Structure formats: C-alpha cells, structure tokens
Amino acid sequence: MQRDAIYALPQEQVVDFAFNEAVADVFPDMIRRSVPGYETIIGLLGVIARRYAQPHSRIYDLGCSLGASTLSMAAQMRADDVRFVCVDNSTAMTRRCEQILQRHLPAGQFEVQCADIEAIPLENASVVVLNFTLQFLKPADRLAMLHKIHAGLLPGGVLILSEKLQFADAAEQTLINDLHLEFKRANGYSELEISQKRSALENVMIPDTFEQHQARLQVAGFAQVVNWFQGFNFASLLAVKA
Numbered sequence: 001m002q003r004d005a006i007y008a009l010p011q012e013q014v015v016d017f018a019f020n021e022a023v024a025d026v027f028p029d030m031i032r033r034s035v036p037g038y039e040t041i042i043g044l045l046g047v048i049a050r051r052y053a054q055p056h057s058r059i060y061d062l063g064c065s066l067g068a069s070t071l072s073m074a075a076q077m078r079a080d081d082v083r084f085v086c087v088d089n090s091t092a093m094t095r096r097c098e099q100i101l102q103r104h105l106p107a108g109q110f111e112v113q114c115a116d117i118e119a120i121p122l123e124n125a126s127v128v129v130l131n132f133t134l135q136f137l138k139p140a141d142r143l144a145m146l147h148k149i150h151a152g153l154l155p156g157g158v159l160i161l162s163e164k165l166q167f168a169d170a171a172e173q174t175l176i177n178d179l180h181l182e183f184k185r186a187n188g189y190s191e192l193e194i195s196q197k198r199s200a201l202e203n204v205m206i207p208d209t210f211e212q213h214q215a216r217l218q219v220a221g222f223a224q225v226v227n228w229f230q231g232f233n234f235a236s237l238l239a240v241k242a
C-alpha cells in the first residue's frame with residue numbers, strides 16, 4: 001500500500017481537494033489513517049447488506065472509490081442474483097475500481113460506472129451505500145439525492161449512510177474535533193499535513209449534524225433511522241424504507 005504524503009510538503013496555495021490520480025494512488029492508506037472506524041464500518045456494512053439484500057435486486061455503492069464497500073458486501077452476500085452497481089465521478093477511482101473488482105467478483109455480478117450519482121437512475125435496489133459520499137454533494141442537492149434513493153429502493157430496502165458529523169454544541173464540536181486531530185497525529189500525520197488538508201477540504205466537504213441527517217432522511221420518506229456506529233465525528237446511519 002502506498003503511503004499518503006500528499007500534504008507533507010508546504011504548498012504556496014492549497015487548492016481544493018479533488019479525487020485525482022495522486023489521491024487514488026494512496027487512497028486506502030489515506031482513508032484508513034483519516035477516518036476513525038473506517039475498516040470496522042466497511043466490515044459491518046457487509047453484515048448489514050447480508051441481512052437486507054433481496055434476491056434478484058441491485059446493490060448500489062455510490063461514491064465507490066476503489067470498491068471497498070462492495071468487496072465487503074460481496075464477500076458476505078447470501079442472496080441469489082444480486083448485482084452490484086458501483087458509481088463514482090472520478091475516472092482515477094473507477095479505472096482502479098474496475099480492475100480490483102475484476103480480480104474478486106464474477107463479471108456478471110457487478111458494473112462500475114463513471115458518473116455523477118445525482119444523474120444516474122436508481123431502480124430495484126435492496127441496499128444503497130453512501131459511505132462518506134453525501135458530504136461531498138452541495139448541501140442544497142442532498143435532499144433530492146435521498147428522495148431518489150428512497151424512490152429506487154424496494155419495500156424493506158435500506159440506505160447505509162456514513163458521514164463525518166458536525167455538532168451544534170460548540171464545546172462538543174471542539175472536544176470531538178480534538179480527538180479526531182489526535183487520531184490523525186497518532187497515525188503519523190504532521191501538523192502541516194493536517195492543516196493543509198483541512199484547507200483543501202474546507203469548500204469541498206461540508207458535514208451536517210446528526211439531527212440534520214435524521215430530519216432529512218425522514219423528509220425523504222425513510223420510516224426508521226438508526227445511528228449504528230460512531231467513532232469520534234465519523235458515524236454511520238441505517239435508514240429503512242417501510
């Protein structure tokens with residue numbers, strides 16, 4: 001695995017974060033060292049998919065990056081005739097994702113699409129995964145995305161939504177954010193790397209509070225919303241369609 005050193009050297013001007021070739025090359029290392037609980041979430045969302053997958057349905061992995069969620073779900077799948085639809089709008093990610101999935105899954109069991117998840121049709125879905133992807137959509141576009149997912153899900157289908165959280169209470173925000181910074185330091189990131197990446201993400205990744213997610217999922221039509229995992233400010237929600 002290639003080590004993430006993208007923000008290791010001082011940059012005159014830190015440009016907005018993009019999922020380009022350089023990021024794709026180091027992505028597994030970057031996300032593991034940046035997101036507390038990432039590997040646990042990947043493993044457990046496979047268990048959730050195993051529970052909710054319906055035969056002859058589709059499983060969507062939206063913002064799939066290198067396909068980690070799909071690999072976990074496929075390895076634990078029991079339902080017959082399930083097709084994985086993996087979508088990402090970064091060609092650097094989808095080219096690598098296609099190669100990785102080819103090595104692990106039968107050709108007929110998956111497709112990888114390079115597209116904006118806001119533009120693709122969604123149908124016959126039993127499970128939809130948004131693993132740290134919704135936070136990259138413009139806030140004004142997020143409700144429409146959830147409406148589309150709800151409409152494309154079968155009765156009893158689920159959305160697994162993982163996100164970085166923000167906290168309405170200033171003291172809680174400071175405390176939890178400090179713990180996330182400590183996690184990054186513990187994983188070998190320097191103060192320079194941490195601060196340059198924070199600038200790069202500032203206009204690109206805009207987190208919501210748990211309450212905003214819960215309210216929005218309810219407006220989109222989901223009957224039940226449960227926070228099933230949290231590591232500091234990184235959480236995963238399960239939203240069930242009645």
Ligand SMILES: Nc1ncnc2c1ncn2[C@@H]1O[C@H](C[S@+](CC[C@H]([NH3+])C(=O)[O-])CC(=O)[O-])[C@@H](O)[C@H]1O
Binds near residue numbers: 031063066067068093
């Ligand atoms: N509008 C969009 N349309 C399609 N893709 C998008 C869009 N916006 C962002 N992306 C894609 O969403 C992914 C977010 S990373 C997901 C990790 C993965 N789920 C994992 O479980 O390993 C999370 C992170 O890096 O924090 C990137 O690959 C973007 O190209």
Ligand SMILES: O=C(O)C(=O)Cc1ccccc1
Binds near residue numbers: 031035164197201205
């Ligand atoms: O690095 C961070 O601070 C994050 O919030 C998570 C992240 C992980 C990988 C790419 C972009 C953002």
